Amino acid sequence: MHFDSRWKGAFGIGRYAHETRSRFAQPVEDMSAPGDPVSATGIAAWEARTACSGLRRRDEFLLSPSFTPSVSWRGPQAVTVHDLIHLDIAEESSSAKRAYYEYIVKPTVRRNAVTFTVSHFSKERLVEWSGVDPERVVVTGNAVADAFSRKGPTHSAGHPYVLYVRNSKPHKNSPRLVEALARMQERDVHLYLSGEADEATVRAAVAFGVTDRVLFTGGIQDEELASYYRGALVAVLPSLYEGFGIPAIEAMACGTAVVASETTSLPEVVGDAGLLVDPLDPEAIAAALDKVVRDKSLHHRLVSAGLERSKKFSWDDITRRIETALAQAR
Structure with a gap:
């Protein structure tokens, strides 16, 4: 399996990418490209990178922890659409974002054997928007890093x-x-x-x-x-x-x-x-x-x-759901 490793940082998708990538039982090859993953230059670099690899590896999955697929990848792939905020919140949308979702994300979701998302709300919204069969959308959930527990230092502010x-x-x-x-x-x-x-x-x-x-x-x-x-x-x-x-x-x-x-x-x-x-x-x-x-x-x-x-939210469980769904989609 190949993994889109461009998503890094202390934000939702970055956390999801790091925590799941580190837990896969099967061998994983990271694939990256320069630039912001959602910028025009970043998307172009990603397509160039995946086009070269995709020609040689048509039987291997490409998994993205985000909503950005590769149009050039010749083998099976799966994306993770965490939400449709770029469409649903007017102040955070644009004609370019709407076009990307309509002409790149939607056909990918309709074509792929499986698409991942993180909540039942997002699944319902994704199915409504794309028309994809609900059986092909898998809710993985989210979890927290080990640093978040009751044990450890407490910030002292001097006021509530x-x-x-x-x-x-x-x-x-x-x-x-x-x-x-x-x-x-x-x-x-x-x-x-x-x-x-x-x-x-x-x-x-x-x-x-x-x-x-x-x-x-x-x-x-x-x-x-x-x-x-x-x-x-x-x-x-x-x-x-x-x-x-x-x-x-x-x-x-x-x-x-x-x-x-x-x-x-x-x-x-x-x-x-x-x-x-x-x-x-x-x-x-x-x-x-x-x-x-x-x-x-x-x-x-x-x-x-x-x-x-x-305690109900576990990165180990999430990663197993992803691997199970990918195995069934082959």
Whole structure:
């Protein structure tokens, strides 16, 4: 089997690629190409690379941990479509992205014997969009790295805080979370946001008078991120859209209570181990955060339920699902 090894980094697809690639039982040959995998130059380099190898290896699978297939590969292949956010969120779409999905991704999904995705929500959306037989779409799920556990150092902030592990894209809904912070009755609670400061979130903090309670952490490596989870009163995911939502199970594995959106994939990931809220309603988000912070019995229940639920997500199981599906697709 050949593996698209271009996807690296501390983000959803990067984590998925690293954790599954390191666990395959069968021999795997990495294939890479220079450039951003979704840039025009990166796509061209990938096609050139796979065209050369594909001519010689028509009986071997090419597996991508992301949505980027190779048009030039002559043998069987499988892609992993984590979500359709590039189509479903207008602010994160473009004519070029829509064309790529319509003319490259959709025919690939329809042609391949198997396509992978990470949640039942994403599977339903993928089947609806592509018209592919649901039997040919396999839900693998996601899991967490070993660094995320209850054991280890705890970040000491000197004040209570709520943590949101996110980027600055519109679907992460950070400005509404800032408004929710301003509406909380617990006025000493701060909001920690991973990543760099972005204009929309800073503008919201100024507008709602909470600049002194909002902190941008910058990039955080896994070991340090686990300590931030352990130190948080609550981990919150008010996203408008997720294909899975790995921070929810990272937080649970670290023994942190979770408040998350009631939309897209998050209900199936969180289950009854967290509080679900309307991400469009800052008042509802604030009320849920206040409730978890104030109600010690509820907080304890969510922590206990989260620890148990996080055990249901295993990279070993995910990798076995992938290998089984590929074997059946041959």
